[in-house]
Amino acid sequence: MPARTGRQYLDNLKSLNPEIYLNGRRIAHVTEEPVFAGPLRTIAEQYDLQLDPRYVDVCTYVSPTTGERLSRSFQPCRTKEELVAKRRHFQLRADHTFGMMGRTPDFMNAFVLGWNTNAPVFGELDERFGENARRYYERVRDNDLFMTHVLINPAIDRSKTSSQQEDPFLHLGKVRETDEGIVVRGAKMLSTMAPFAEELVVVPFGGIAPGDDDYAVVFTVPIDTPGLKFICREPVAPAGRTEFDHPLSSRFEEMDCIAVFDDVLVPWDRVVVDGRPGSRDLVNRVLGSDPSVLVVNGARSLASLELLCGIATKIADATGIDNFLHVQEKLGDLISRLDTLRTLFYGAEAMAAPLPDGTWVPYLPGIMAFHMQTAPTHRRMVEVIQILAAGNFFYAPSGGDFANEELRPFIDRFVRGRPGVPAEERVRLFKLAWDVAGDGFGQRLMQYVNYYSGDPVRLTAGLYLGADKSEIHRAVERALAGSDRSLDIPLPPEVLEMAAPPQPTKPLTGMYPAKSQPSS
Numbered sequence: 461m462p463a464r465t466g467r468q469y470l471d472n473l474k475s476l477n478p479e480i481y482l483n484g485r486r487i488a489h490v491t492e493e494p495v496f497a498g499p500l501r502t503i504a505e506q507y508d509l510q511l512d513p514r515y516v517d518v519c520t521y522v523s524p525t526t527g528e529r530l531s532r533s534f535q536p537c538r539t540k541e542e543l544v545a546k547r548r549h550f551q552l553r554a555d556h557t558f559g560m561m562g563r564t565p566d567f568m569n570a571f572v573l574g575w576n577t578n579a580p581v582f583g584e585l586d587e588r589f590g591e592n593a594r595r596y597y598e599r600v601r602d603n604d605l606f607m608t609h610v611l612i613n614p615a616i617d618r619s620k621t622s623s624q625q626e627d628p629f630l631h632l633g634k635v636r637e638t639d640e641g642i643v644v645r646g647a648k649m650l651s652t653m654a655p656f657a658e659e660l661v662v663v664p665f666g667g668i669a670p671g672d673d674d675y676a677v678v679f680t681v682p683i684d685t686p687g688l689k690f691i692c693r694e695p696v697a698p699a700g701r702t703e704f705d706h707p708l709s710s711r712f713e714e715m716d717c718i719a720v721f722d723d724v725l726v727p728w729d730r731v732v733v734d735g736r737p738g739s740r741d742l743v744n745r746v747l748g749s750d751p752s753v754l755v756v757n758g759a760r761s762l763a764s765l766e767l768l769c770g771i772a773t774k775i776a777d778a779t780g781i782d783n784f785l786h787v788q789e790k791l792g793d794l795i796s797r798l799d800t801l802r803t804l805f806y807g808a809e810a811m812a813a814p815l816p817d818g819t820w821v822p823y824l825p826g827i828m829a830f831h832m833q834t835a836p837t838h839r840r841m842v843e844v845i846q847i848l849a850a851g852n853f854f855y856a857p858s859g860g861d862f863a864n865e866e867l868r869p870f871i872d873r874f875v876r877g878r879p880g881v882p883a884e885e886r887v888r889l890f891k892l893a894w895d896v897a898g899d900g901f902g903q904r905l906m907q908y909v910n911y912y913s914g915d916p917v918r919l920t921a922g923l924y925l926g927a928d929k930s931e932i933h934r935a936v937e938r939a940l941a942g943s944d945r946s947l948d949i950p951l952p953p954e955v956l957e958m959a960a961p962p963q964p965t966k967p968l969t970g971m972y973p974a975k976s977q978p979s980s
C-alpha cells in the first residue's frame with residue numbers, strides 16, 4: 461500500500477495489540493482510549509493531508525519502480541530541486557501541527573531513508589544486515605508505516621558505562637542468539653508517540669564504551685512484539701480537554717513512554733547490528749539517519765517559533781500594551797530572532813551541495829547553527845509571552861462559562877480586551893498562549909525542544925571541537941601581521957558556497973566530545 465489515508469492508518473492500528481500501560485492499566489484498544497483521541501485524530505489528518513488534492517503534489521512523489529504515489533519524506537534527494545520539494549513537504553506537515561508535535565511520521569521516515577544509503581556500511585558486519593536495513597526502508601516506505609524509535613538508555617547512573625551498571629541488563633543489550641534471531645533485554649528511555657506507532661526502531665545513541673559491544677544492537681520490531689512494553693508518562697492533556705479551553709494540547713499531546721524489553725526476540729531479518737565484536741565501533745561511527753532529518757527538525761522548529769512570535773504580538777495588541785516602549789523592544793527582539801532563524805534555514809538550503817554519495821544536503825554548519833539557536837529562541841519567546849500576559853492567563857473563563865447565559869453578559873463586559881477585542885477573542889488568545897507558555901503541555905514541549913536531539917551542552921562543545929576554524933584564525937593572523945600585510949585581503953566570494961564539499965554528518969554520538977564519555 462503506497463501513501464496512506466488517515467482511515468487506512470487507523471484501521472491498521474486497530475489490528476495491532478501492543479502492551480501500552482497508562483496509570484497502571486493496560487490499554488485494551490489504543491484507538492478507543494479517550495486520552496489518545498486528540499493526537500490520533502491529528503496523526504490521521506497528517507496522513508490525509510498528503511493525499512489532499514491541494515497538497516498531493518507537494519507531499520508525495522511517484523515511485524520510479526511502481527508508479528505509485530509515496531510519501532515525499534522517503535524520497536532520496538538526488539537534486540537540489542528534490543531537496544526543495546522535500547523541505548516544502550516537511551513544512552506543510554509541520555505547519556499542520558504548528559510544530560507542536562516533534563515525532564510525526566516525517567521524522568522517522570527521513571531517518572530510515574538513511575538506512576538505504578548506509579546499507580553497505582551495515583553490511584560490513586554481515587551482508588544480511590545491510591540487506592535488512594535496505595529492505596526495512598523499502599517496506600516502511602511502500603506501506604507508509606508509522607515508526608517510533610528509542611535511542612537512549614535510561615539514566616540510572618550516567619557516570620558508568622552500560623556493562624558497569626548494577627545489573628548488566630538495565631541498559632538494553634543482547635542476552636543471547638538463537639536460530640531465529642537475537643534476544644534483547646533491558647530498557648530504553650523515551651519513545652515518543654509509541655501508543656500511536658506501528659513499528660519501533662532501536663538505535664543506540666550517546667556513545668558506546670569500549671568492550672560494550674553487547675549493547676550495540678540496532679534492530680526493528682513490530683510495536684506489538686511479545687515482551688515489549690511501553691509505560692506512558694502521566695498525560696499532560698487529560699481526556700476531555702476541549703479545543704476552546706486548550707486549543708493546542710487537546711490536539712497535539714504526543715505522549716512519551718519508557719520502553720521495556722522483557723526478553724524480546726528480534727528475528728534475524730530485522731537485525732541491523734547484532735552486538736557482535738566490532739558492533740560498537742560501527743554504531744559509534746554511523747547513526748545511519750538521512751541528513752534530511754535536520755530539515756524535518758528545522759521545519760518543525762520554524763513552525764512553532766512563528767506561532768510563538770505571533771502569539772506574543774497578538775496578546776500585546778489585545779490588551780493595548782503594545783504602545784509601551786519596553787514591550788515594543790521585546791517584540792522587536794523576537795521578530796529579529798525569528799528572521800535570523802528563517803534566514804539561516806532558507807540560507808542553508810540556498811547553499812546546498814551534494815555529499816560524496818550524491819545526496820543533496822543544506823549547508824550543514826548553517827543548519828546545525830540554526831538547530832543550536834532554536835531552543836534559546838523558544839525559551840525566550842515563552843518568557844516574553846509570560847511577561848506580557850502576566851495575570852491575563854488567570855481570568856480566562858472556560859467554554860462552559862461562555863455557554864452560561866447568566867454569566868455571559870458579565871464575561872462580555874469585563875473579560876474583553878482593548879476596544880475592538882471582544883471577550884471571546886481575548887480569552888481564546890490567552891488560552892492559546894497558556895497552552896504553550898504555562899500549561900504542562902508547553903513545559904513538556906520546551907523540554908523537548910531543549911533535549912530532543914541530545915544533550916545541548918555536549919552537542920555545543922562538540923560543535924566547537926569539530927568546527928573548521930581556519931577562516932577565523934586567518935583573520936587573527938592578518939591582524940597580528942600588522943600594517944605590513946594590511947592590504948593582503950582574500951577576495952570575497954561572488955557566490956555564497958561551501959568552502960569545501962560537504963561530508964556526511966557524523967552521528968550526534970560522534971559529536972559529543974570523546975572525553976565526556978564514561979569508559980570501562
Ligand SMILES: Cc1cc2nc3c(=O)[nH]c(=O)nc-3n(C[C@H](O)[C@H](O)[C@H](O)COP(=O)(O)OP(=O)(O)OC[C@H]3O[C@@H](n4cnc5c(N)ncnc54)[C@H](O)[C@@H]3O)c2cc1C
Pocket residue numbers: 563609610611612615618649650651652653716904907908911912913914915917918976977978
Ligand atoms: C520530551 C522528550 C521527548 C523525547 N523523545 C525521544 C524519543 O522519541 N526517542 C528517543 O530516543 N529519545 C527521546 N528523547 C530523549 C532525548 O534524546 C534525551 O533526552 C537526550 O538525548 C538527552 O539525554 P538525557 O535526557 O538522558 O540526559 P543526559 O544526557 O543524561 O543529561 C542530563 C544532564 O546531565 C549532564 N550530563 C550527562 N552526562 C554527561 C556527560 N557525560 N558529560 C557532561 N554532562 C553530562 C547533561 O549536560 C545534562 O545537563 C526525548 C526527550 C524529551 C525531553
